[in-house]
Amino acid sequence: MIALVKRPEPSRVFSLAAPVLAVLATMVFGGLLFAILGKDPLLAIKTIFWEPVFGEFAFFYRPQLLIKGAPLVLIAIGLSLGFKAGIWNIGAEGQYIMGALFGAGVGLAFYPAESALIFPLMVLAGALGGWLWAMIPAILKVRFGTNEILVSLMLVYVAEQFLASMSLGLMRSPEGMGFPGSRNLQQYASAHNADLITGSGMHWGVVAAFIAVIFAYVLMARHRLGFAIRVTGDAPRAAAFSGVNPARLVLFCLGTSGLLAGLAGMFEVSGPAGQVTIDFNVGYGFTAIIVAFLGRLHPVGILLAGGLMALTYIGGDIAQSKLGLPAAAIQVFQGMLLFFLLAFDLFTNYRLRFGRAEVV
């Protein structure tokens, strides 16, 4: 018999080793999966993890790492605050869309005027859009005790309908010859979220992601609000006893995560994506959930996890085109990562005991 025994104290070693072990296990079992599909597993793993950074075309892929990693990190940082406190915002994808719509909306409204104020205004609008969309589940939860998981998730689909409506209607480009989609903001200098150094992939969203990481780190380690979040996650009654107001915490956590997701959407639509289209959202809001947990809900961990996730995205794309791996296999591979992380995570608080089971 194998039994799980709770450790008297969480193991520090395992809490740090779990992500590394998870990545290793994913490589082993992912490799197995690729072998079953008739591909060379070593080559596939190398393509996913090595090619984007050090391969022949790395000059092209490296900026992509920043472009893909930034929204993941930005959203995941926001989500991690709530997740730490047991407040589950699953609808970052919707908040991301609304941020993009609000931001792009402001930019398009000023077209073709040129002013240095337009982009900052768009940033504020994007943040506001994401924040407002997240306040719906927050207020419903505080006021009526609804489940924020369901409400925020359902609102993703509402936001997608908004997106479709906007790209087909209000925001459709008058010069688009009837095709759905807005004007391209990349061709509108005042609204363009351009690379800060041309060709580096370093746009304002990347800067915002780094700022968010530092902000979250200070908040969690040094500020009373971060402490309130951690206590609430560990022992809600102890938090209430110490004076934490649970309703305010829900509003703060959902609001902040919505705000950051909205920012991510705004930076994406005005930069790498360029325009509002029906298929603007590609799942950053959902992948960020994996990133948040892969990073152990720790700001620095999330930064690393965002990079790793971006790597598997880009490496996965390369593996698809170069080796002909099916897209589904890449998704399974990414899913394995979260699965193994959660599995190894268990050993932070529990250890295995072999031998006879005993009822106590």
Added chain:
Amino acid sequence: MTEPLLSLTSLTKAYPGVVANSDVSLSIAAGEVHALLGENGAGKSTLVKMIYGLVKPDSGQMRMNGQNYAPAEPRAARAAGVGMVFQHFSLFDAMSVAENIALGMENAPKLSALSAQISAVSETYGLPLSPDRIVGDLSAGERQRVEIIRCLLQEPKLLIMDEPTSVLTPQEVDILFKTLRKLSAEGTAILYISHKLEEIRTLCDSATILRLGKVVGHCTPRETTASEMAEMMVGKLLQAPTRAGQTAGDVVLGLTGLSAPAPNAFGMSLKEISLELRAGEVLGIGGVAGNGQDELLAALSGERPVAQGMISYKGEDIGPLGPTARRQRGLLSAPEERMGHAAAPDMTLTENAMLTGAAREGLEKRGFLDWPAATRFAERIIERFDVRTPGPTAAARSLSGGNLQKFVIGREVLQKPDVFVVNQPTWGVDASAAAAIRQALLDLAQNGAALVVISQDLDELMEISDRFAALNEGRLSVPRPAQGITVEEIGLMMGGAHGMEVAHV
């Protein structure tokens, strides 16, 4: 001499890092009421768990009725005629008494037949209980009767009772003792676990005393004084808390018609509680668990703020204020449940010191937390209250119950409260730690703080209170001086036996 009903020979059971029972031997004759006496952590629970088949001994043997007895699971123990009433009940609130009992039986008869059986047993043993009532509506004493009747229906030869009186009013204790004496007269042996010495002296024929997992003595309780037994139990003389008499100061805390709705379906609402508390006095609040103790503490700590005008503190209306604002003013509290309420289990002692110490100890400046200062505060608590732990970086859950309690109480006491409200300050704490905690409370009062001590331990309340009041169904009785109050009077203040007289046989 005939063979005893149950005999244990050199039972030993070790857990990683601790020997719970070492070479324990005892024997119980049919019809004997045998007390198992010891402090928390002395190994009483482990021993009865072995008898009840929940834990397997590492070595030693048990004999029952002259035969080898080694129950692999509780079912085997029940089949051999051993019944056990646990300290914590395992009942479903939303189901009736009969349904609850049927759930615990291997092959339960029809509900109507079972109800008849329940009524019969309850008549015979003087345990008034209606089989159709919903368990959620029952008092703790009545719930205990459900558990006892569940055992009696299996006609046990040995009944194990784990701290049965901790949740009962004195009158309910009398009813229970009559039942137990009747059972014993019919030949049922009873293994009675308690640390209440007077009770054991009234009820039990013999006693085995455990300390640190070993048998340290046997005695006949009727011929031994309580202090002699206490000495054997603790291994040293206990110092009774002391304080110099003093006159009460100004009124610091006033409750006027304090009412609050029940927080949930099985909670208790507070009804029109009024009282005045003066600086330097200790108000003891007794009562059977579940009569509004948790709710009163939550209303006073600010965890559940109440309406305006209900609580005044030094002349200020603080009813709607939250915990932090009340702490800043000097009203501190410590709830009953240490793990998860007074302390966050997975967090370090430093973090737990920050939990309530932030405002008063200057651990926070404009929202930013001063962790080195919190560590120093935690170290001070650990040192002053003799908390056994490797240090302030240990997780709260790694501490034993008594040590965590010392930490939690120490954390508040060191913040020098003007009013301190505490619920069950020594619950589950060993005798020497309990004495230290009581002394710390009395020292607080000595230095001019006003204390509200909510407890279910009447001896404790009598020892430290200046005035005594009782909670019953969310109402507080009129406080009266604790000096010279009798057990009967206390019982009446606690609501008698909840309308239950001994059923007429």
